[in-house]
Amino acid sequence: MLAKLLNTILRITEPDEEVPRYPPFAKGLPAIPAIKILESQDELIKKIKHYLGVTDQEYQGRVYPLIFNYARFVHLLPASEKHHHRGAGGLFRHGLEVGFEAVYKSHGVLYGMDENPGRRKQLTPRWRLAIFIAGMLHDLGKPVTDVEIKSEDGAHTCNIVGDDIETWARKRKIQRYYLSWRVNRNGDHEIVSPTLINKVITPEVQEYLNEYGPAIYKEMLLTIAGTSHNSKMYSLVMDADYLSVEKDLKNNCIPIDPSIGAPIEWFILDAMRQQIKKGAWTDNAKGAVVWRLKEGTFILWNEAAEDISRLITKSNIPGIPKHPDTLADILIDRQLAVPYRLNPQTVRRYWNIKPGSMDRPLRVLKLADPMNVYTDALPLIVDGHVIHIETETDGQSDAVAQDGEAAVTPTNHDSANSTDADRANPESEPDIPSGGVVEIETSIKAQPATPPSAPTNHSQPSAASPAPNAEDNSKANNPAETQAARQWLASQHAAGALLMQSLDPISAEYFQIQPNGRVLMLHQNIAAALDQKPINIITTIDAAGMIEVDPRKPMVKVTELGGVKGVLLNKETSRYLTVLIQNAETPPVPPTPPQIIATHPGTNRPTPSHGQPQGAHTAQRNANHEIEQLIQTIKAFELPLAVDQTDDSLIVDMVLLRGYIEEQQLFEMKQLLRYAFDRPDISIDNTNKKFIVKK
Template sequence: MAVPLSGAGHPSVDPGIGASTVDELIASESEFLQRFKYCYGCDAETFERDIVDPIRRYASYVNLLPATADNFFCSAGGLFRLGLEVAFFALQGTDAHIVSGRATITVRKELEPRWRQATFLAGLCSELHRTLSHATVTDEQGNEWPAYLVPLTVWLERREARRFFVRWIANAPDSRGLGLFALPHIVSPEAMQHLAEANHVVVPQMLASMTGIPLLHEQSILIELVKRSAALVIDRDLAASAHRYGRPILGAHIERYLLDAMRHLVAAHPAWSPNTERSRVWLGAEGLFIVWPNAAAEIRKVLEDDELRGIPKAPETIVEILTAAGVLVAPPEGQACWSILPPGNSSALEAIRLASPDILLTGQTRPVDALAQPLVARAVTAPSRVAGATNAAAQSAPIVPAPTAPRARAASPRAAATEPRSAPDAAAGGPEPHEPQPDAQGALDLDPPPAPPIEAVAPSRQFALKAPLRLVPQVRQALQAAIATMNNDARSAIAVTVASGVFVPVSHFKAHSIDVSVALRALADVDMLVGTKDRRPRTYQHDIGGQEQAGVIVRPAHIEGLDPTDFQTPT
């Protein structure tokens, strides 16, 4: 019920949130509590002590606070519901795992109840830090809730406040460690002591899960269960929120899983050892760089092994999420990635740059010294000279109409099948000046060209999709649109021919509002892709317009206008 703000001279437009009592909150989730009882499987006294009491304390602390401003669980009571759902699914997951598997039966009998309770508590408090880092809560008179000192419900009762107001902090960092300062309000000292009895691992694992600081050299079932449950619950809420139009805010929760995967790779993967030969990770005076998109495959592999929901597949999406979260530094204007030249490399590599090296390197056992030499490659200022060479080659080359050559090149609208090179290089380095390359012909067009050469570069055939009837209609339409661009200007084509077929970027499916995994699975089911094994599609990297993009290769037999015998058969 709305309450007039009689004490305020200038009432706020924000109506606020009506305060609730703990009993009301518990009653609203009575069915959920019954599910906890069936899952935990114990007597009434133990259930009250281990499950109900922490839930009541959690309800008292968060009251009806939303979890986020406009993303997942953003309605009143969202944070309470989020904690309950993550706790339930994490607790349910313990039934399928044996913790402390190397211990004796007697030890496991003592530890298993503690592991299950700790997993429940870690899930319940997994987003507790948001009360301290993401929002400020005030009452009707503008007094601020001292979140470190007292639960919200207790404070509102002391102030006799019937409503509270939430002011969200813009660009708040994801400081998960702050949740430890609120933990004593949820977990009593007696419960913490019970978890620590006869062992030295349960409490550290629980706290590591809450703070988001993984134990890099020790596998933890508890941490994995909570992480997987949180991803599942948040992904389900985002999908079910009918009032949210468009895509959710990037970086709201996914960046934590990406960073965990990267930290795991730095600690365990040989190719991620910083500043070593052929490493993915380079630390220099300018900062920490990760070779991209080469590193994306390892990150995806770790996330797929963790079976996390809602995790992006495309390298471009990963970069977008991390940039929006403030983890990455944007490259110079006009560039998709940073260009670095590590020691021992003769050519520059594309890389992403982290905002701080400590994001990945904090807690590593081996200290990493920054390289003395600069890593960032100098920008190449030679395009004008290349263009000049192209024009010179074009002026010196006699115009020889060759009607068959352009038709042969029509099957490769943008690049040769085996050697994709940029057009200026091809024109400048062509060994036979009497046969102008596509861009050389474009340079000739600056002068009034004869009519025959212009007619010669026009495609002599039309390309179209030949897909099985059972292909998903939305995927068929998107693929048709990509293949149709091969009939227009080669420089604007989305699909390009490569050695074994036609390369289509996965970003094209995203642009048509199709989930990339759905599109790849649909194409693999009808056997249209190169490299498919056991109905698992394989993605490739290819340079398009000077940018390395991830995509799939469609078999040439499914493209009308192409001769499959002109392409390599993949092994």
């Protein structure tokens, strides 16, 4: 009474909102209609429809009922208690992400190769739909095995095997429901998931998938159960699951008690993604906010921070600082940005870079991982370098060196003593030696794709290809080791013969020794020199187990190091090849690797003078041959991409086609465009991004 009287006298009013208390209590999840859950993921669902390659009628008849039923079943349940996708709606989002990623990757996989083209055309969309379903439903058992769902008073428990959450809540007039996590639940959902598919998959879809036999449906069920370890579908779904989990843990670090508030860096990253996605931030050009050099990805921070603050203010998000330095410090503290370290005593938040296309240096913030803000492809790497400033300018630790101020001219060199972690992450920050100021390549330095015009002595490793260890120079010209290496290659049958054939005519120019001793094989250059397809080179080497692949992405065979794409050979293969490369005799005339001459359609190509290497023209002829094979593959419906058709044309999505060509290393896109320009039966719709082939 006394407190109320004092409040009345002093005109102190109690706030309408509830005062938070610790420990916090759960507020439950709203029993909203499933249609609202679908609407919250509308953008991702549109992408799924696109990459499934279905018509509007097929989407409404087959795909939409699947997604709607899945939303009804999992509702707003999180995917895990304390790990990935742990917020409301996390399980629904995770299922869609895995389904989407699996379908996207499936465009590089061929199914039904033992079938005739007509039947393969019918099977391909069924495989794609089954892959999507397997990805979306891989955690379908979690609502049964992982959580217990109750009403607020605990009087009612949802038996989700019977009624779904929405129906259960409506029957009992429940507004919010509450979760408790079961103990010892790890892995149980995989056993249960296949038994629940009738909750999601409609009879029409089951009939559609089984129309040409049970193989597709059976593999889908085994993948959902997690038992089809050797199948293509299982591999696609597991890779997609890994990508979804990794992306969520990086980008959406939601606290376990979100009622306290989301972390500030979450809103900063979200604003950055918005600016990039809508094209407000351009890259690698005059006036651009984003620059990607070989040292990493950088943001012109003063301009970026202004945009970030404006977006956050517009979204009415309280408690977010506005000063650029404060925002930068938050990202650095969360290890989302990397500070510049001149030496152990000098650490600055900003970097100074000089892009090749700019006349002045830029003060920028370096991102730890650009995939935190890029949801699609990263910008290309452009010419430029980091400027290392030995002394502070004007007393400011983050000042950019202006004209007339002392700045150290950067010097490029390789670091043979860099750690394995640095080699694995091309954008990792280098250690700067305290004895001097030098610029260190943070990406793995690769040999140039074209050899020097003057003869090179291959008895000594070049600066661009450091030897695996300090003893290699003493091993040069060792006949015993050379003989042992040749004998080992001879024992590797087709792959060994291919490597020996590659070494002989071109010496060591297309084999780049990395700082960790591995050898990067420039398979595309070798294929052009040997008049073979790049995919055949990869297949032969991979069949012998010579490729070192990322165990998380076993289907990816091509690696990019220092802006150069090639096949990274394993330790044993690299060791023997290194012996042959370093012991190779100097060739009388160093060959010139094939160059693809980009000429405008309709112009005459230059005629080589007497004695000029013919590699460029061989590569051009090979490209035309590869393109013609691609056209025939499209016409035979053998392309591992969705092919639509009208009465007189076959249509392929240009985005998917570009990704396939680049992944398979077939040829350059500009060669395809030039080839299409000269062909009346081929056209490109740039507005709708379609590649059209007349029947």
